[in-house]
Amino acid sequence: MTILQKNIVQSPRVGQANANSRSPQGEINSRALLAGMDCIPIRHGDNVYWLRATRQGKLLLTK
DSSP states (O other), X not given: OOHXXXXXXXXXXXXXXXXXXXXXXXXOOHHHHHTTOSEEEEEETTEEEEEEEOTTSOEEEXX
16 A cells, blocks of 8 residues: 555545644645655546646646
8 A cells, every 4th residue: 555545545534523633624735645756647537647846845737
């Protein structure tokens, strides 16, 4: 199981409270999503997009 899969499995469902979380419900931390990588593929329907973290700390989503 990948780190992303663990985060999704362990995250609360929308509408459930998490006493340790200060983030809005359903929010995913970009560090957890990227799991130490600079770039990850994200499939949306039939398309693959790339989520990339820049050196300036910004996120870019490209097709």
